[in-house]
Amino acid sequence: MLSTLLKEPLFQITTTLVVYTAVNRLYKKFNFFLFNPLILVTAIMIYILHYTGISYAEYSKGGDMITFLLGPATVALGVPLYKQIPGIRANLKPIVVGVLTGSISALISTLFIARALGAGRETLVSIAAKSVTMPIALGITEILGGNDKLIVLAVSVTGIFGGAVGAEIMKLAGVKSRIAIGIGIGTASHAGGTSRAIQLGETEGSMSGAAIVLTGIVTALIAPFAVRWLV
Amino acid sequence: MARVPGKKGIKIFEGFVIILFMQSLGTFLSNYFNLILPGNLTGLLLLFLALVFRIIRLDQVEGAARLLLDNMMVLFIPLNIGLVTIMPRIRDELLAIIISLLASTVIVMVVTAKVVEKMERRRANVKYTS
Numbered sequence: 001m002l003s004t005l006l007k008e009p010l011f012q013i014t015t016t017l018v019v020y021t022a023v024n025r026l027y028k029k030f031n032f033f034l035f036n037p038l039i040l041v042t043a044i045m046i047y048i049l050h051y052t053g054i055s056y057a058e059y060s061k062g063g064d065m066i067t068f069l070l071g072p073a074t075v076a077l078g079v080p081l082y083k084q085i086p087g088i089r090a091n092l093k094p095i096v097v098g099v100l101t102g103s104i105s106a107l108i109s110t111l112f113i114a115r116a117l118g119a120g121r122e123t124l125v126s127i128a129a130k131s132v133t134m135p136i137a138l139g140i141t142e143i144l145g146g147n148d149k150l151i152v153l154a155v156s157v158t159g160i161f162g163g164a165v166g167a168e169i170m171k172l173a174g175v176k177s178r179i180a181i182g183i184g185i186g187t188a189s190h191a192g193g194t195s196r197a198i199q200l201g202e203t204e205g206s207m208s209g210a211a212i213v214l215t216g217i218v219t220a221l222i223a224p225f226a227v228r229w230l231v
Numbered sequence: 232m233a234r235v236p237g238k239k240g241i242k243i244f245e246g247f248v249i250i251l252f253m254q255s256l257g258t259f260l261s262n263y264f265n266l267i268l269p270g271n272l273t274g275l276l277l278l279f280l281a282l283v284f285r286i287i288r289l290d291q292v293e294g295a296a297r298l299l300l301d302n303m304m305v306l307f308i309p310l311n312i313g314l315v316t317i318m319p320r321i322r323d324e325l326l327a328i329i330i331s332l333l334a335s336t337v338i339v340m341v342v343t344a345k346v347v348e349k350m351e352r353r354r355a356n357v358k359y360t361s
Contacts, residue, residue, distance in 0.1 A: 016305070016308055016309065017305065020304075020305045020308060024304075024305075037304050037305070037308070038304060038307065038308075038311060041305075041308050041311075042308060042311040042312055042314070045308065045312050046312055046315055049312070056312065056313055056315065056316045059309070059312065060309070060313075062309075063309030063310075063312065063313075064309070066305065066306055066308065066309050067306065067309050067310060069299065069306050070271075070303075070306045070307075071254050071271050071274075072247065072250045072251055072254055072299055073299040073300060073303050073306055074254075074271035074272065074274065074275055075250045075251075075253050075254045075257070075271060075274040075275050075277075075278050076250055076275075076278075076292075076295065076296035076299040076300050077275050077300070078253075078274075078275040078276065078277075078278030078279035078282065078296075079278070079282070079289070079292055079293060079296035079297075079300075080296075080300070081275070081279050082278075082279055082282040082283065082289065083289075085283075093350065093354070094347045094350060094351055097346060097347060097350055098343050098344075098346065098347040101342060101343045101346045101347075102339050102342075102343040105338060105339050105342045105343065106335060106339045109331075109334065109335040109338045109339065110331055110332070110335040113330065113331035113334050113335060114327055114328065114331035117326070117327035117330060117331060118324070118327055119324045119327045119328060119331070120324065123321060123324050123327075123328060127328060127331070127332065130332055130335070130336075131335075131336070131339055134303070134307055135271065135303070135306075136269075136271070136272055136275075138310075139269030139270070139271045139272050140269060140272075142269060143267075143269050147317060148310055148313075149310050149311075149313040149314050149316065149317050150314075150317060150321065150328075152307055152310040152311055152313075152314070153311070153314055153328075154328070154332055156307070156311070157329065157332050157333070158332055158336050161332070161333055161336055162336055162340070166340060169337055169340055169341065170340070170341075170344060173340075173341045173344065173345065175341075175344040175345065175348055176348070177344075177347065177348045177351055177352075179347060179351060180343075180344040180345070180347035180348035180351065181344055183343060183344065183347050184339075184340045184341070184343040184344030184345075184347065185340060185344075187339060187340075187343050188336050188337075188339035188340040188343065189336055189340070193340075213275070216272070217268075217272065217275075217276070220267070220268050220269065220272050221267060221268070224267060
C-alpha cells in the first residue's frame, strides 16, 4: 500500500516536505546539530525508501521537481546581494581581498589535500566548490563535470563544521577584528558558518553574509583554472 | 476592496516569474556565449543588475526571493538522499574527502581572517600616521 503510493511524485514530494517541516521545527526548538534537517530528514527519508523498497531512481520522479527549484533559488540570491550593497561598499577593500583570498585558498587546499590523500579525479572536481553556498556550488560542479550528490555532501559537511567550530577556530587563531572574523567564516563555510557568525555579533554576521554570494561568483570564475592546474 | 487580500499572492507569483525569466535569460546567455559562469549564476547577476539599474524594484522580487531562500534547505534533500547511490563508489575515498573538507575549512578561515586583519591594521596605521 505505502510502497504503491510512494511511487507517485505527489506522495514522494508530500512525504519529503512533511518530514522536512516536522524536523525543521524540532531543530528550531532544540538547536541540536543531529536534528539538522540535512542530516535527520535525509536519514528518515532513506529509511522510508529502504523500508518501502522504492529505488532512488523511482523517488527522483518527485525529487527532481524539488531539485528544480534550486535554479530559481540561485537567481534569488541576487536579492540579498543587492541589499548588502551598503555594507559591502562600507568595507569594500577587506571584503574583496578576503573573498579573493578565501576562494583561492579554498580551491587550492581542498584539491591539494584530497589529492595527496589519494582521491581520484571525479571526486576532486566534485568537492572543489565546497566553500560555496549550495545552489551556486551545484552550478559550478556541473560545469567542472563533477557529481551533484557529492558536492551536496561536501557543502553540507563544510557548512555544519564551520557553524560548529568557526568561532572557536577564530579564537584559537587569535583573530580579534570583527570584520576579519565575519569574512573568514563566511568565505570558508557559507550559510552554515554565517548562522553562527550572526550569534557572535552584528558586524560578524553581516560581513559573513556579504561574503557568501561573492565567494560563489569568484569561485565560479577561478575554479575551472584551479582544476586544470591541480587535478 | 475585495481584491486586496489576493495582492500579496500575486506579487510573490510575479516575483517568481521575474526570477524564472532571469534564470532562463542567464542560461541562454551562458550557453550561447559559452560563458565560464553557470547559467543560474548569470541569472543571479542579471537580477542583481536589474535591481541596481532600477529596471525592477526590490519589492517586486523580495517576497518570491524570500520564499525560495528561507526554505532553501529542503531543496537539497532529494540530492542528499541520492548520496546512498554513490556511497559504494566513494567509500574508499570517504576518509580523504572528509579530512580534506575539514582541514581546508580551517585553513581558509584562518588564512582569510588573518589576511583581512593584517590589511585592516595597516589601513588603520596609515590613517594614524597621515
